[in-house]
Amino acid sequence: MELKESFVSFEGSGKFLQRRILTGAGVFIPVFLVSLLAYSAKKPLYEAQGKLLFQRTDKASSLTGFGTEISKLEPVVQDLKTNPLNTESEVISSVPIVKKVISKLGLQNELGQPLRPENFANNLSVKGVRGTDVIQVTYQHTDPEIAAQIVNSIMDVYIESNILLNRYEATSARKFIDKQLPNAELLVRQAEAALRNFKEQNNIVSVQEETNRSVEILKELQRNISTTRSQISDTGAQTKMIRQKLGMTSEKAMIVTSLSQSEGVQNIIREIQELESLIADKRTILKDTHPNVIKLKTKLLALQNILKQRMNSVAGSEKLGSIGNINDIQAGNLKQQLSAELITLEARKLGLSSELATLSSQENLYRQRLSIMPKLEQQERELERKLKAAQSTYSLLLQKLQEARISENQTLGNARILAKASVPEKPSSSATTGYIGAGLAGILLALLAMYILETKDKSIKTVDEAKELTGLTLLGLIPSFSKSKKSLRSNQEIEPPSAGLIVRDNPRSPVSEAYRMLRANLKFMSADKELKVIVVTSSVPKEGKSTVAANLAMSIAQMESRVLLVDADLHNPIQHQVWEVSNNEGLSNVIVGQVEVMRAIKNVEGSLDILTSGVVPPSPGSLLDSKRMASLIDSFAAYYEYVIIDAPALNLAADAATLGQMADGLLFVVRPGVVDSVNATLAKEILEKSGQNVLGQVVNGVIPENEAHSYYYFEEEYNSQETFTIKNIINNLKV
Numbered sequence: 001m002e003l004k005e006s007f008v009s010f011e012g013s014g015k016f017l018q019r020r021i022l023t024g025a026g027v028f029i030p031v032f033l034v035s036l037l038a039y040s041a042k043k044p045l046y047e048a049q050g051k052l053l054f055q056r057t058d059k060a061s062s063l064t065g066f067g068t069e070i071s072k073l074e075p076v077v078q079d080l081k082t083n084p085l086n087t088e089s090e091v092i093s094s095v096p097i098v099k100k101v102i103s104k105l106g107l108q109n110e111l112g113q114p115l116r117p118e119n120f121a122n123n124l125s126v127k128g129v130r131g132t133d134v135i136q137v138t139y140q141h142t143d144p145e146i147a148a149q150i151v152n153s154i155m156d157v158y159i160e161s162n163i164l165l166n167r168y169e170a171t172s173a174r175k176f177i178d179k180q181l182p183n184a185e186l187l188v189r190q191a192e193a194a195l196r197n198f199k200e201q202n203n204i205v206s207v208q209e210e211t212n213r214s215v216e217i218l219k220e221l222q223r224n225i226s227t228t229r230s231q232i233s234d235t236g237a238q239t240k241m242i243r244q245k246l247g248m249t250s251e252k253a254m255i256v257t258s259l260s261q262s263e264g265v266q267n268i269i270r271e272i273q274e275l276e277s278l279i280a281d282k283r284t285i286l287k288d289t290h291p292n293v294i295k296l297k298t299k300l301l302a303l304q305n306i307l308k309q310r311m312n313s314v315a316g317s318e319k320l321g322s323i324g325n326i327n328d329i330q331a332g333n334l335k336q337q338l339s340a341e342l343i344t345l346e347a348r349k350l351g352l353s354s355e356l357a358t359l360s361s362q363e364n365l366y367r368q369r370l371s372i373m374p375k376l377e378q379q380e381r382e383l384e385r386k387l388k389a390a391q392s393t394y395s396l397l398l399q400k401l402q403e404a405r406i407s408e409n410q411t412l413g414n415a416r417i418l419a420k421a422s423v424p425e426k427p428s429s430s431a432t433t434g435y436i437g438a439g440l441a442g443i444l445l446a447l448l449a450m451y452i453l454e455t456k457d458k459s460i461k462t463v464d465e466a467k468e469l470t471g472l473t474l475l476g477l478i479p480s481f482s483k484s485k486k487s488l489r490s491n492q493e494i495e496p497p498s499a500g501l502i503v504r505d506n507p508r509s510p511v512s513e514a515y516r517m518l519r520a521n522l523k524f525m526s527a528d529k530e531l532k533v534i535v536v537t538s539s540v541p542k543e544g545k546s547t548v549a550a551n552l553a554m555s556i557a558q559m560e561s562r563v564l565l566v567d568a569d570l571h572n573p574i575q576h577q578v579w580e581v582s583n584n585e586g587l588s589n590v591i592v593g594q595v596e597v598m599r600a601i602k603n604v605e606g607s608l609d610i611l612t613s614g615v616v617p618p619s620p621g622s623l624l625d626s627k628r629m630a631s632l633i634d635s636f637a638a639y640y641e642y643v644i645i646d647a648p649a650l651n652l653a654a655d656a657a658t659l660g661q662m663a664d665g666l667l668f669v670v671r672p673g674v675v676d677s678v679n680a681t682l683a684k685e686i687l688e689k690s691g692q693n694v695l696g697q698v699v700n701g702v703i704p705e706n707e708a709h710s711y712y713y714f715e716e717e718y719n720s721q722e723t724f725t726i727k728n729i730i731n732n733l734k735v
Contacts, residue, residue: 024446031445035438044427045123045140048147050155052092052135053418054085085128088415089135092158093126100161101153105146124154134418144424151421159415174404177397184394191387198383207377211370218366221359228356235349242342268307275300460680463699466670469680473696475525475667476518478548479511480701500547500578503554504605515555518698525665525695532637533663534695535568537647537656539683543671544700546574549646552667556642557608564601564640565610568659569648570620573613579604586614590632591623597632609640620648625658633662650683657690665695672702 091097098117101107107115125138137154141147204210279296286293460466467474503512522531536549546569553565567575568587576583581602589595590611601609617623636643645663647656660666668687670680687694 024450027449028442028446032438032442035441043142045142046144046147046424046426047138047140047428048144048151048421048424050137050151050421051129051418052137052155052158052415054088054133054135054415083128085133085135089126089128092135092137092154093121093124097154097157097161098124100157101150104153104157105149107146107150135415137421139421140428148421148423155417155420159417162415170404170407173407174401177401177404181394181397181401184390184397187390188387188394191383191390195380195383195387198379202376204376207373207380211373211377214366214370214373218363218370221363221366225356225359225363228352228359232349232352232356235345235352239342239345239349242338242345246338246342265307265310268303268310272300272303272307275303460670460672460675460677462672463702465677466672466680466697466699469677470668470670470684470697472668472684472694474699475521475696476514476698477702478514478518478544478698478700480703500550501554503551503558507558512551512555515551518552519555519559522667522695529664531664531695532641533633533643533645533665535645535647535656535659535663535666536669537660537666538649538669538671539675539679540651541572541649543649543669543674545649545669546578546646548667548669548698548700549644550575550578553608553610553642553644554605556644557606560607561641562607562639563609563642563644564636565608566636566643566645567611567613568624568645568655570613570616570623570655571648571653573616575610575646576612579610581610581612583612583614586612588614588617588620588623590614591626591628592617597635621653621655621658624655629659630662633659650686651679657686657692660687660690660692663693665693667695668697669700670697671700674701 095117098120102115102117102120107120109115109119123140126135128135137151139147139150139154141150199205275296279293279300282290282293282296288294288297460469463474463477502509503515506512522534525531534552536545536552538545546567550565553563557563565575566587567573569575570588573583573586576586581604585595585600587600590597590600597611600614601611604610623629633643633645643663645659647659650656656666666687668683
């Protein structure tokens with residue numbers, strides 16, 4: 001489809017050139033001659049040429065490693081089609097470079113004034129050499145030495161500007177870093193102080209090391225706590241067993257041990273025991289009332305009081321309540337050992353319990369310490385990251401400052417002169433160039449003139465334009481009767497009225513076959529709805545709608561159908577001239593009742609009758625828009641199989657729209673070269689607003705040479721009618 005459209009467009013352009021060839025020739029010849037004369041009067045131009053070689057990075061920068069980014073040559077827009085050399089070409093031909101060259105060489109125009117940059121640029125050419133990193137600088141001048149000087153000066157000024165630009169960038173970078181360095185150093189100090197304060201406040205050197213150490217200590221404490229608890233349990237078991245053997249509590253055992261180890265208490269106990277033995281002996285021979293017995297009891301009582309005093313002094317009066325008698329105080333060696341061991345075990349148990357409490361307290365402290373370690377670790381990492389970032393920025397700025405200082409003292413540049421311009425010996429222009437330039441100027445101006453005339457010409461020129469503009473169904477294409485080509489700007493019909501009945505006079509011609517194709521298309525349309533009364537009209541006069549109506553009526557009558565052709569164009573009737581009959585009595589006379597309708601109708605060919613217009617009335621519209629006219633059309637439709645009404649042009653009068661309301665359909669005739677787009681659009685609007693049943697359009701007077709498509713085969717005779725019909729059907733399908 002795209003290939004077909006391109007072909008149509010190309011062929012249409014060829015038709016456009018063919019239509020305007022005389023205009024183009026009339027413009028081309030004088031322009032060509034004037035341009036050639038002007039070129040021959042000009043002084044010869046000499047062209048000097050120099051070349052610049054570009055590198056992506058300056059070699060000095062690559063070797064030193066400093067300033068490589070400053071002198072790096074690459075485009076800003078990362079595009080496969082973008083070439084950095086194109087940017088440098090624009091820089092070379094820029095106004096600042098051009099002004100420096102003009103000032104350096106003191107270039108002047110013919111009036112002795114400094115040469116303007118735009119005039120200088122007209123003779124300057126800067127372009128890259130395809131496939132290389134070379135830019136070619138070319139300048140044309142009437143003086144070969146000046147041309148060479150200009151090219152060399154342009155290259156020198158550009159290289160100097162390129163070096164100064166790179167050096168300026170290095171200086172700007174160095175100043176910027178100098179300004180930012182104190183701030184970076186301050187950030188480092190602040191980050192270091194923040195980290196130091198954090199460690200001092202939390203009494204840590206390293207959170208990670210502190211965490212590891214705390215974990216180890218906590219594990220050790222847990223082991224010690226477990227061991228201590230085990231020892232406490234073991235000591236408790238031993239204490240319980242000894243208590244059971246002694247039959248006393250630990251407190252009592254301690255008191256007994258203390259008393260048994262007191263020499264004063266033991267001496268009194270021995271004296272009491274001896275005195276009790278003596279009293280027992282005395283009682284064997286004496287009574288209790290005997291003075292000696294009483295004396296001995298008094299002494300015993302005194303010794304017992306002394307014992308209590310000594311026991312109070314050793315054990316305390318509050319603890320003596322647990323002592324039963326003196327025998328409890330006097331214990332054997334085994335019992336004393338068990339009591340001592342019980343006391344030792346109690347003391348050990350007490351010490352272990354205290355140790356366990358201390359270990360548990362330390363465990364809780366370390367657990368609390370470990371619980372805040374993640375938060376401390378996060379804070380430490382944040383502070384260390386800030387410090388590391390500040391140190392990295394500070395180090396990078398120091399490095400870049402050094403690079404900028406070194407780059408500032410380097411001669412950085414991406415370009416060098418590959419070839420200086422030499423003084424040209426021969427002029428660059430030649431006679432051939434003059435002819436080519438004059439020819440191009442003539443062709444361009446000729447095409448411009450042809451295009452302007454074409455755009456100003458609003459006439460419909462081709463079948464495609466008619467189809468696109470009206471938007472109506474194409475029912476028929478009627479070729480021009482004459483073989484002579486016709487100017488599309490003419491508003492005159494090619495064929496005289498006497499040449500209009502080609503269906504009758506030349507039935508085997510392509511034009512006659514075109515009318516038969518129109519008849520067939522109308523017949524296909526009447527398959528669903530009967531079309532008996534058809535109004536034929538056009539946008540403007542001279543489009544051949546009367547000829548189309550006459551030949552269409554003739555082609556239908558050849559099918560042995562009764563046909564009536566009515567000339568309802570009461571403004572400019574022509575059917576009586578086409579058929580060469582009298583027009584003394586016709587439609588206007590019938591409407592006003594001056595003559596009977598059957599008397600006014602004339603038979604012209606077989607089953608074809610014609611009703612001419614009659615006398616032209618002063619007000620045709622009032623006659624046609626009358627009940628009498630509507631009644632006549634109904635009568636015609638009842639008597640004839642087809643009624644073809646030749647109506648006036650739509651833009652001339654409202655008669656066609658009026659008759660269209662009384663008919664079964666309206667046939668719209670368009671003739672390229674006669675009607676323009678304005679009138680065709682206006683006629684289309686009239687048809688739409690009046691609600692006409694428009695059957696379609698017939699493009700009349702088609703000249704194949706003016707069309708982008710060959711719609712018809714134009715041959716005088718065909719071997720058979722069937723062959724021609726098949727060809728027409730094929731071409732209509734193409735349309």
